[in-house]
Amino acid sequence: MILPAAIDPETRLQGEDHDALRLWLRLFTCTTMVERKVDGMLKRECGSSLPRFDLLAQLYRAEDGLRMGELSERILTTNGNVTWLVAALEREGLVRRRTAPHDRRAVVVRLTAAGRRQFTAMARAHEALIIKLFAGLTATERHSLHALLGTAKQHLRHLRDTP
Amino acid sequence: MILPAAIDPETRLQGEDHDALRLWLRLFTCTTMVERKVDGMLKRECGSSLPRFDLLAQLYRAEDGLRMGELSERILTTNGNVTWLVAALEREGLVRRRTAPHDRRAVVVRLTAAGRRQFTAMARAHEALIIKLFAGLTATERHSLHALLGTAKQHLRHLRDTP
Numbered sequence: 001m002i003l004p005a006a007i008d009p010e011t012r013l014q015g016e017d018h019d020a021l022r023l024w025l026r027l028f029t030c031t032t033m034v035e036r037k038v039d040g041m042l043k044r045e046c047g048s049s050l051p052r053f054d055l056l057a058q059l060y061r062a063e064d065g066l067r068m069g070e071l072s073e074r075i076l077t078t079n080g081n082v083t084w085l086v087a088a089l090e091r092e093g094l095v096r097r098r099t100a101p102h103d104r105r106a107v108v109v110r111l112t113a114a115g116r117r118q119f120t121a122m123a124r125a126h127e128a129l130i131i132k133l134f135a136g137l138t139a140t141e142r143h144s145l146h147a148l149l150g151t152a153k154q155h156l157r158h159l160r161d162t163p
Numbered sequence: 164m165i166l167p168a169a170i171d172p173e174t175r176l177q178g179e180d181h182d183a184l185r186l187w188l189r190l191f192t193c194t195t196m197v198e199r200k201v202d203g204m205l206k207r208e209c210g211s212s213l214p215r216f217d218l219l220a221q222l223y224r225a226e227d228g229l230r231m232g233e234l235s236e237r238i239l240t241t242n243g244n245v246t247w248l249v250a251a252l253e254r255e256g257l258v259r260r261r262t263a264p265h266d267r268r269a270v271v272v273r274l275t276a277a278g279r280r281q282f283t284a285m286a287r288a289h290e291a292l293i294i295k296l297f298a299g300l301t302a303t304e305r306h307s308l309h310a311l312l313g314t315a316k317q318h319l320r321h322l323r324d325t326p
Contacts, residue, residue, distance in 0.1 A: 020297040021290055023305050024197060026312045031194040033319045034187060127184055134183040136318020137311065142186050145311040148304055149189045155299020156196045 034133055041129050046122050051075070053126065055085055056111065056119040059095060065110035067100065094118055197296055204292050209285050214238065216289065218248055219274065219282040222258060228273035230263065257281055 039050040046053075058074045059066060066074070072082045086109055089095040094115035100106035111119065134142060202213040209216075221237045222229060229237070235245045249272055252258040257278035263269035274282065297305060 018290060018294055019302065019305055019309070020294045023297055023309045023312075024293045026309055026316065027190070027194055027197070030312050030316050030319065031190055033316065034190070037319070037322070127181060130187045131181055131183045133319060133322065134186055134315060137315055139182065141311055141314065142182055144307065145315070146182070146186045146189055148300065148308040148311070149186075149193050151304065152297060152300055152308070153189065153193050153196065156193065156200070156296060159200070159296065 034130075037133060038126065038129060041125065042122065045125055046118075048122060051085060052089065053119075053122055055082070055089070056094065056115060056122070059109060059111045060116065060119050060123075065098075065108040068107050068109060071109055089115070197293075200296060201289065201292060204288065205285065208288055209281075211285060214248060215252065216282075216285055218245070218252070219257065219278060219285070222272060222274045223279065223282050223286075228261075228271040231270050231272060234272055252278070 035050060038053075042048040042050060042053055054075055055071065058071060068083065068086070071086070075082060086095060086097065090097060093112055096110050096112050097107050098110070100108045137145065198213060201216075205211040205213060205216055217238055218234065221234060231246065231249070234249070238245060249258060249260065253260060256275055259273050259275050260270050261273070263271045300308065
């Protein structure tokens with residue numbers, strides 16, 4: 001997909017804007033471009049989507065499953081209705097909902113064996129695409145970018161929520 | 164806001180993952196952290212939100228207003244219901260909907276004078292926060308990061324949608 005100039009947020013910038021603002025809009029644009037390409041590929045090749053992939057990825061890492069509340073908190077790609085998504089994935093046999101062993105009011109979601117298989121296949125396609133998307137940078141440039149973003153992230157992590 | 168480790172997508176990574184995947188997850192994490200902080204500030208200090216700010220920003224740049232369809236396309240931060248958002252902003256007197264002059268079936272949305280004033284105030288608060296959020300990097304580092312993301316973006320732009 002080529003983003004039309006009109007929907008590239010960087011086109012909003014005017015000459016006098018602060019360099020941090022330019023940086024943020026470029027960061028945001030790159031992230032959005034990658035997200036759209038990943039979502040498009042998951043839809044085309046796996047009959048899935050980025051929110052579904054993200055949800056399955058969270059469950060794949062959680063051997064004992066996750067409570068609905070934990071799952072909602074961990075889904076970063078969307079504010080979409082996690083309950084609705086889990087119900088759809090359960091109908092397809094990819095996840096299973098059960099009452100929590102020590103708290104009968106809580107519902108725990110787990111991947112099924114079919115869900116693990118499907119996630120593994122999607123994760124391979126996802127990794128291959130990501131490698132292609134970042135192939136415009138040399139290994140050294142990817143390393144520098146990773147390090148610079150690490151510095152930015154460290155600062156973000158330690159800022160307080162209040163002004 | 165400090166992201167709990169559990170919802171930092173980088174914690175999902177395992178040792179053998181390709182460096183492009185690590186880079187993508189870090190990029191995604193940084194973007195999400197900034198988005199959450201901006202959204203939180205806009206809610207706390209301006210009684211607004213990131214989707215509202217983004218919508219007002221699009222209209223601010225478009226002197227002649229935008230059709231509903233154009234506006235939906237340009238909103239990158241959310242898939243939320245643009246129609247609903249526009250209706251809410253119109254009730255608050257920040258935007259106005261009119262029939263398009265040469266196409267009576269199309270609706271054009273414009274900022275009102277009050278909308279322009281409110282957006283300008285929000286844009287100042289937004290810029291001040293972005294400067295603070297990226298202050299963990301020196302000016303030289305911000306410049307390098309901007310340039311590396313530019314290379315990445317150039318490649319993303321020229322990739323075709325098909326495999």
